[in-house]
Amino acid sequence: MFDNLSDKLTGIFNRLSSKGRLTDKDIDEALSQVRRSLLEADVNYRVARDFVAKVKERSLGADVLQSLTPGQQVVKIVHEELTEILTGGDHRLTPSSQLPSVLMLVGLQGSGKTTTAAKLALQLRKQGHTSLLIAADLRRPAAISQLQTLGKQLDVEVYSEDPKTSTVVQVVKAGVARAKQLGTHWAIIDTGGRLHIDDELMGELEDVKSAVSPHETLLVVDSMTGQDAVNAAQEFHQRVSLTGLVMSKLDGDARGGAALSVTRVTGVPIKFVGMGERPDALEPFHPDRMASRILAMGDVLTLIEKAQENVDENQAKEMERKFRQATFDLDDFLQQIQAVKKMGSLSQIMEMIPGMGQMSKRMPTDFDDNQIKRVEAIIRSMTPYERHHPDLIKGSRRRRIAMGSGTSAQDINQLLNQFRQTQKMMRQFSKGRNPRGLMNMCK
Ligand SMILES: Nc1nc2c(ncn2[C@@H]2O[C@H](COP(=O)(O)OP(=O)(O)OP(=O)(O)O)[C@@H](O)[C@H]2O)c(=O)[nH]1
Ligand SMILES: [Mg+2]
Structure with missing residues (x-):
């Protein structure tokens, strides 16, 4: 980013x-x-x-x-x-006092509306809020099934109607009524996009607005499209009065200019940023934290929040006990790697650690998510006994593990060396000083 x-x-x-x-x-x-x-x-x-x-x-x-x-x-x-x-006003979602709060996503074609609808449902669920997704893109044939697939994946109900016999206004009205009936906190409307802003699209969005009066109208902006995105945001804001922005695809090689200018130009706050295609790759937006990341000062607060979402507290405590007693084995090593992986890609995590931002760019390319997969495969090919006693892994054992994991003896040596280094570091920690391993940070 x-x-x-x-x-x-x-x-x-x-x-x-x-x-x-x-x-x-x-x-x-x-x-x-x-x-x-x-x-x-x-x-x-x-x-x-x-x-x-x-x-x-x-x-x-x-x-x-x-x-x-x-x-x-x-x-x-x-x-x-x-x-x-x-900074542009309130960067959080403002729910209504009555259920459901209606949230409408708008944006140009391919900006990430449908993906963001699913990401939002997941994000809201983490805060204890339920959602209904409403498929209101009736123009693109595959749009409804795309949302349905995402809904199924996340176990979130999707409201849809036959696009041949219904209008967008009918769908959103009935969808919101369904959310009311279900008692969900949110009704999230996925609308259709266009390559360029046109009157027909704006007319449709205005109709939806007057039919269901959304509490939040979020524009999904593709960060990769630079200043065009800022111009589009201005036009959308004039026509359908936005309450917030979602900057999607900030994980890509976007130069960042759109994200840095759009609030100043439109006066509309960014509420979320999309950091990947996966449903959990959506982060709430905090202006000060983003400024820190741009200046490569890290973003420890977001890192801690991610860790809290993904790491079990008891597991972290147990890990700390093992750190102190230096009984950390290859099973623990694997668990720790998996916990880190759940938080996002390694380079994204490194960017959030102060002083590591620059290092994430200098990391050898082999130290990436593929390498983590290889480590997982190697450790899974070991017997439980070997995982507790890595020193036994030599000769024929090493050959068997390499065969089982589709790797080489060299890969296994490399992993064992990394593990020994981690263990050595831990022995030092356990000699009096506070353990400052990753898991400790994750608590
Ligand atoms: N890398 C990355 N890809 C994203 C992100 N958000 C969306 N995408 C991808 O962008 C493409 C378009 O996303 P959609 O959610 O279908 O976009 P849309 O606005 O609904 O598109 P239309 O319905 O055709 O207007 C998909 O391939 C998504 O996986 C993001 O934050 N990062
Ligand atoms: Mg879509």
């Missing part, structure tokens, strides 16, 4: 911080580089210009330049101003 921009900004600020005392000229130069980087990341030029002007005004004050750490003070100001441009 924001890889290029993040690299450039950290480069600029590292150079600035290494200078010690700063002059007006240093600040000027650094900020014109910042402006250029923002423009290259496709940030709206007015947003970039105002941002830099604001940072400059605050940085040139005597208390910054004469402080002991002027470079760091500038970074702090940049962080605050980045947070400011990403």
Whole structure:
């Protein structure tokens, strides 16, 4: 996410911080580089210009330049101003006082509406809220079955009607009535998209709005489409008055400009970001945390939340006990790897750890999700006894495990070395110091 921009900004600020005392000229130069980087990341030029002007005004004050750490003070100001441009009112969903709260998703074709509908149902369920999904895209033949498949996968009911005999307004009215009957907290409406904004689509969305008065109208914006996305957002907002934005596909190689400008340009807050195709790849949006990630400062709060969602607390406690007693075996190693995997891809996790953001880009490509799969396969091919006594794994045992897991003796040696290193680290922790392993962080 924001890889290029993040690299450039950290480069600029590292150079600035290494200078010690700063002059007006240093600040000027650094900020014109910042402006250029923002423009290259496709940030709206007015947003970039105002941002830099604001940072400059605050940085040139005597208390910054004469402080002991002027470079760091500038970074702090940049962080605050980045947070400011990403802030746009309430970033959480506001449910209605009566059930169901109606949420409508709108957006251009392929922006991610249907996927986001399913992701939202899952996200809301984690907060104890139930949902009904309403299939209101009657134009694309496969749209209804796409939503039904996702609903089945997540065990969420989908309301649909025969597109040949129903209108969109009929479907949403009956869908909301069904949600009321079921007593679900939310009714999530998936609407159809178009390649470009046209009157027909807007007319349809306006009809839906007046038929069921949604409490939330969220525009799903494809982050990869840059400034076009920002223009589309403005038009959607004028026609159907949005209450929030979902920036989808931020996991891809989006330059990030749309996400950084859209709130400033439209005044509409981002409420969620899509970080992948999987139903659990949706994160609530927090302007300050996003600013931290852009500046490669990590995002420990999101990491902890993900861990809390995915790691069982008792399991974490048990792991800590094993850390302390140094009885951590290959089964535990596998469990720990699996817990991490549930939280997302490794590079996404690394980005959230302060100081590791840059490292995630330098990681050898083999240290990726495929490698985790290989480790799983190897450990699963061992007998329980071998998992407790890895030192026995030599010669014929090693050959058998390699055959069973479709790997080589070399892969197995590599895994055993990694495991031994982890074990060594743990022995050090258990000698008095607090264990600071991953599982500890996950509690
Ligand atoms: N990598 C990534 N892919 C995504 C994300 N969100 C959606 N997609 C993918 O984008 C494609 C389009 O998603 P849909 O949810 O079908 O988009 P839509 O807006 O409903 O499309 P239409 O109904 O045709 O207008 C699918 O292949 C999704 O898997 C995301 O956050 N990250
Ligand atoms: Mg769709």
